[in-house]
Amino acid sequence: MHPRQYKPLLIALLANGFLSLALTELNHHLAGWSITLLLPAAFVLFAGLNLGYLQGLIACMLTGFLHDAALPVPDGFFTLALPTLHLAFHRFRSKLHKKGGLGTLLLAQFLNFGVLILLAIFLSYELTESIVRHLPSILLQVFLSQILLFLIGLYFLEIQRKLVTLTGAGFVEVKGRST
């Protein structure tokens, strides 16, 4: 494989690192209200829609490792969740626009919601009271995460696509609709 073909993968990894850092900073400021926002679907948008399966899988797995190390989640949660999301995007990429679009946004929202609910179920054993008492705050955090994903998801995807174009690296030709 020509080294130029690794550029999109490196861009995906760097972009995911920056988004992860930005989320860390946002959550630092939201900590005063006991709120943490998580956007697992945002990290796989570019990898799922614009990278080859193997490159996308590598990007998602490495991002998952970073998340698992940074957050006190069950071991390997994001390392398994992100490649699964990537698989879902890859499965539907022939029906989605590479640049995003409504279908991509809806799928990202659905998958993000699913991962957050799954994480809530995984962590519910740590609660000191009934989950019903904490349901409003959990749902608020999920709702805010979904809103944030809606606001930045497609911009984040577009930035990565622009970077790939700027660096002169080509996209892997795969089945998919272009806009």
Added chain:
Amino acid sequence: MLLPIPIKKALRISFYEFQAPSWEALSWTRDLQNFWGHRSESHTELIQEGRDLARLNGAYRLQVMENESLRLEVSRLETLLDLPAQPNFRYEIARITHRQISTWWHEMIVRKGRKDGVMEGAGVVYAGGIVGKVQKVYAGTSVIRLVTSPSFRMVATFQGDTQPLYIQGWQSAGLGTPQGRIRNVPVSVHLSKENPGLLVSSSLGGVFPSGLHLGTVDRLEQSSNGLFKEGPVAFPSDLYHLNEVAILVPTQTSN
């Protein structure tokens, strides 16, 4: 999830250490932003702040002298009564790189680690009282488990009392309200909003010196076993907004 534990641990530590410098950089940037923010303050404001600090310094100097004479008195009594020496601590000041507080987790990451002598299980305090304990130590950073974390437990007493009580962190259903739970309170204790109880640390656990402020309790109810009382503890509201803490590093005593 399927990997052997040592590999999982090694992976977690490697990826943590890999991204730790970026968190530190983020924290330094925040400090720099603060610095430039203060640079724009007028000379009058700075003079006023300097005057206030000088007054505080004067008051603290008096307290240090008082503390020193009390420390010598305690030391003299320990020798006289042949008591084991109280643990001594060195205060390692640490800036917070970021906070991770939600329904599920209550922790902060600080810019001091193994190379600064920080150890797992060390107590963490701030000007308003107790923050938590060091949960994990890495090369240049440490993870602090907050006093509000459900897995946090410590011994405390009511101010002016010696009866040891047991404090556990508690996930608050409300947003941004640090909360805990006090257990093993004798049934003879009666508290109300007009007459709340002030909780302070106890040196029994060996992690914290005694007398550090913890929180207040204004309501107690019968525990399930009927032998004791228990109730919610309200920790200081600024606990979730800290930027700097002090880690208690135990020092060797001369005795």
